Amino acid sequence: MRLEPTMKQAVIRRSVRKFSERRLIAAAVEMDKTEQFPWDIAEEMAGLQYFGLEIPATYGGAGLDSVSTAIVIEEISKANAAMGLCISVHNGVAASPVYLFGNAEQHRRFLNPLAQGKKIGTFCLTEPNAGSDASALETNAIRDGGDYILNGNKVFVTNGGISGINLIFAKTRADGKDLGFSVFIVESEREGLEKGPIEDLMGMRGNPVCPLSLRDCRIPLENRLGDEGGGLKIALSTLGGGRLGIAAQALGIAQASLDASIKYAKERRQFGKAICDFGAIQDLLAEVGTRIEASRLLTHRACDLREKGKKYTMESAMAKVYASEIAVEATRVGVQIHGGYGYTKAYPIERFYRDAKVCEIYEGTSEIQRVVIARELLKG
Amino acid sequence: MKKNRLSDSIWVFGDYRNYFQNRVTLQLIAKGKELAKELDKQLIAVVLGDQVHQYAMEYVAHGADVVVAGEDPGLMEYQVDTYTAVLARWVEAFKPQILLAGATSFGREFFPRLAKRLHTGLSADCVALDVEKDTGLLVQTTPSFGGELLAEVVTPDHKPQMATVHPGIFRELPHDPDAFGCIIYPEIGPLPEIRVKRMRTRPQQTHDIRLEDAAVVVAGGIGLGSKELFGMLSELADLLGGDVGATRPAVYAGWAEEERLLGQTGKNVRPKLLISVGTSGALQYTTGIQGAETIIAINRDPNAPFFKIADLGLVGDAVTVLPLLLDALRKRV
Amino acid sequence: MEIVVCIKQVPDVPTVRMDRERMTIIREGVESVINPLDYIALEAALELRQKAGGHVCIITMGPVQSEVALREALAVGADQAILLTDPDFAGADTLATSHVLARAIQKIEPFPDLILCGMQTTDSDTGHVGPQIAEELGLPQVCGVNEIHREGKFLVVKRLSDGFVDTVKVTLPTLLTVTKGLCPVRDLPLGALEAAFSTKDVLEWNMTDLDLKKEEVGFAGSATQVRRLRTPPPRGSGDIIEGPPDVLVGHLLRRLEALSILDEEDEKK
Numbered sequence: 001m002r003l004e005p006t007m008k009q010a011v012i013r014r015s016v017r018k019f020s021e022r023r024l025i026a027a028a029v030e031m032d033k034t035e036q037f038p039w040d041i042a043e044e045m046a047g048l049q050y051f052g053l054e055i056p057a058t059y060g061g062a063g064l065d066s067v068s069t070a071i072v073i074e075e076i077s078k079a080n081a082a083m084g085l086c087i088s089v090h091n092g093v094a095a096s097p098v099y100l101f102g103n104a105e106q107h108r109r110f111l112n113p114l115a116q117g118k119k120i121g122t123f124c125l126t127e128p129n130a131g132s133d134a135s136a137l138e139t140n141a142i143r144d145g146g147d148y149i150l151n152g153n154k155v156f157v158t159n160g161g162i163s164g165i166n167l168i169f170a171k172t173r174a175d176g177k178d179l180g181f182s183v184f185i186v187e188s189e190r191e192g193l194e195k196g197p198i199e200d201l202m203g204m205r206g207n208p209v210c211p212l213s214l215r216d217c218r219i220p221l222e223n224r225l226g227d228e229g230g231g232l233k234i235a236l237s238t239l240g241g242g243r244l245g246i247a248a249q250a251l252g253i254a255q256a257s258l259d260a261s262i263k264y265a266k267e268r269r270q271f272g273k274a275i276c277d278f279g280a281i282q283d284l285l286a287e288v289g290t291r292i293e294a295s296r297l298l299t300h301r302a303c304d305l306r307e308k309g310k311k312y313t314m315e316s317a318m319a320k321v322y323a324s325e326i327a328v329e330a331t332r333v334g335v336q337i338h339g340g341y342g343y344t345k346a347y348p349i350e351r352f353y354r355d356a357k358v359c360e361i362y363e364g365t366s367e368i369q370r371v372v373i374a375r376e377l378l379k380g
Numbered sequence: 381m382k383k384n385r386l387s388d389s390i391w392v393f394g395d396y397r398n399y400f401q402n403r404v405t406l407q408l409i410a411k412g413k414e415l416a417k418e419l420d421k422q423l424i425a426v427v428l429g430d431q432v433h434q435y436a437m438e439y440v441a442h443g444a445d446v447v448v449a450g451e452d453p454g455l456m457e458y459q460v461d462t463y464t465a466v467l468a469r470w471v472e473a474f475k476p477q478i479l480l481a482g483a484t485s486f487g488r489e490f491f492p493r494l495a496k497r498l499h500t501g502l503s504a505d506c507v508a509l510d511v512e513k514d515t516g517l518l519v520q521t522t523p524s525f526g527g528e529l530l531a532e533v534v535t536p537d538h539k540p541q542m543a544t545v546h547p548g549i550f551r552e553l554p555h556d557p558d559a560f561g562c563i564i565y566p567e568i569g570p571l572p573e574i575r576v577k578r579m580r581t582r583p584q585q586t587h588d589i590r591l592e593d594a595a596v597v598v599a600g601g602i603g604l605g606s607k608e609l610f611g612m613l614s615e616l617a618d619l620l621g622g623d624v625g626a627t628r629p630a631v632y633a634g635w636a637e638e639e640r641l642l643g644q645t646g647k648n649v650r651p652k653l654l655i656s657v658g659t660s661g662a663l664q665y666t667t668g669i670q671g672a673e674t675i676i677a678i679n680r681d682p683n684a685p686f687f688k689i690a691d692l693g694l695v696g697d698a699v700t701v702l703p704l705l706l707d708a709l710r711k712r713v
Numbered sequence: 714m715e716i717v718v719c720i721k722q723v724p725d726v727p728t729v730r731m732d733r734e735r736m737t738i739i740r741e742g743v744e745s746v747i748n749p750l751d752y753i754a755l756e757a758a759l760e761l762r763q764k765a766g767g768h769v770c771i772i773t774m775g776p777v778q779s780e781v782a783l784r785e786a787l788a789v790g791a792d793q794a795i796l797l798t799d800p801d802f803a804g805a806d807t808l809a810t811s812h813v814l815a816r817a818i819q820k821i822e823p824f825p826d827l828i829l830c831g832m833q834t835t836d837s838d839t840g841h842v843g844p845q846i847a848e849e850l851g852l853p854q855v856c857g858v859n860e861i862h863r864e865g866k867f868l869v870v871k872r873l874s875d876g877f878v879d880t881v882k883v884t885l886p887t888l889l890t891v892t893k894g895l896c897p898v899r900d901l902p903l904g905a906l907e908a909a910f911s912t913k914d915v916l917e918w919n920m921t922d923l924d925l926k927k928e929e930v931g932f933a934g935s936a937t938q939v940r941r942l943r944t945p946p947p948r949g950s951g952d953i954i955e956g957p958p959d960v961l962v963g964h965l966l967r968r969l970e971a972l973s974i975l976d977e978e979d980e981k982k
Contacts, residue, residue, distance in 0.1 A: 010781075014725070014744060019900050022638070057904050057908070063908075489840075492845050495845070496845040497848055501936030523838065528944070529942055534940055538936040575883060576883045578880075692968050696958055705962045
């Protein structure tokens, strides 16, 4: 058993860290303040293949293994969680299913621009009345000759405001028969697709999350991803990878908080000594540090299973729930260690706190993750 | 002068291309003389050029017992190939025990090649030179990791023991017009062909002066609080004939370009004066500036760790202190 | 143009911490990187290759772990990478290091037109190895170069040296050591890193391959010895002044006068 990163993974971590420190840290402050997505930086990231992490080189991707991918997302999120979210979602639940389930023609039309960062992708499952319960989807796709007509509403679409390619989950019907969910690749410029206003979010404000509506949106057959009614299979296979992306992202936020807390605790002096010399502060740091390390091991272990083609449903759920909860805890403790200053915008820790919370919610809430874990544990 | 006194002696390379280099030579003559006394040897300055008599005289007045000089039109330009050829020849003939040069650009380009030709050791940019008690060897203290660590190096079995020495470490002896010394002109021998042809040379303009070479550095940190306040540092630096540096957080904040970054991941500076404003004293930063001769710190927080390494610490807010300081300086310079 | 770039793997400075009691560098948790100026040399070589054609070969002498640095160099765009490694190479000073590197360069076919090194490394900071390779190979050298132009069989290069800006013309083959400002260092695409580690080869040469003897290399072949390592004495803290801004400025001005940075104030004014 190998528990250490390989030479390659170490170099990848350093390479992404250097880029992120130089380009993403300052941008994180701006993005949070202005809610503007920095296209110039995204373009640079596209040039470095950050938009095609696991996609093979033939499509313009980087062809990384799963652990390296988690490392990249962690490092980006450490510097800039909103950008980490963009990369995580784009790679994990947009580019990846198009690669895995797309045909050659779809690879050419959709995977190439996604992997090369020319188009940003979204994954649209959640609806006003369908969150954790995906069976309640109301968006429907009705077969009309060689086309489908899509109608419905999607909400909380991460990357929504900047996307070029959207994966839409819809109930498929033909001749009045229910055929189950299917996934449709819908270009943002397609008639009948409309993006709603950007949500005013608590955290991750640099990521333009918005609702998306489909009004008699006509989609050709060639845009259906996978089989008719194959949506559930795609969703299940994709969500595992998506969870790992969120775990890596949460890990980055947690690590950034711990780093900031350690730095502050060493600098801040009270009663004549640095506050890191007080036992109470040391306890907080030790607890958070331990759990971050544990969460990294969980995440990388699940990535390793994915890389080897083994089942990783439970492991990815464990990694996701654990990492997202430690992210919230690490940032909460971070604000506490920073004291009054931590409650101001003079330090990034308050932003980390706001950014962290959503990790417990999206890509399956902590509650749902525990359902998944329990189901796996109780099997057989 | 007996031949055996000339051999086995301590040699200092006379580097004189500009005023600053010449000062380093004089500093080394002073230090070499001290070592010579300890070892009961002579201090010899060696100087090459087309007309070097004035430098030879100056070296005597500053303490050289003997000056070994070489005058030839072919030596007019500083050229590593010709200088290496002549000095290697003389070292083989006179066998000095120790050979020193200032860690100037030329010293650091020329001495490695000479050491290699003489098949001996060389230490770089030394900050201390001492004689080892039992062995009489020259202990060359050389910085590594940007001065974080000092290595004490000796050259036990090869001669001469060679070192380049950091400028400004030692103090030159006062000019003594009555000093007695002799100047000898050994045979220069054939010079190699010039393979590095100088096409143009011009004195450095202020804009080519690297931050690393500035005599005064004004550095700002995130404690300044705003880009506008950070901007005032440029005027302060201009008024003092210096340049501006920044800490990592200030660079991240977009107040200064990456080229101005001081510290572990940026530049190491050793100015005569460093004025540091709104910098807390993170190790990543202080390692890059602790070579400064004098450090003046301005910071709001009286407990800022940076005050511990400052020669003068001013507890005050840059918002009020900087404009006042600029006003005062504008009137005076 | 056939170019050889000599690189060294050094500890990444931000991760280096000192054990002040034992006077050593804490190796644990220290990452290793290509020496920053060597990285610039590599980028410069690639730029020249783009203009003039040819190949870029990277060599390094070091322990087997230095392979990482070579693979990173391959990711940046080098054509070939050679690791000079042998247990007997350990403990080398610049004299012994330059000997191994020079011997390796002689073995590379064809003999390069240009050898590039970083002007200094961030760890030992000597700047010796470049000139010493040039000496052993009998090549001309120019140190601290921050501009390179190719003019037929010559290179015209610019460098700052002791307060002068020198422009010199040097015949090929030659050795240059380079410094900041020569060319930018680009970020690496992830795919290039992936390929460098999974599909590229690194050649390995040991003492026998280079026809070297034990007494010529490593500690045995070195002229200098490190007696001991120590940390510099800490700077003592000076005067800390508290008071209104004008008082603070007064103190500062007096210190500037004492340092002769500012002339003494004219009393008569």
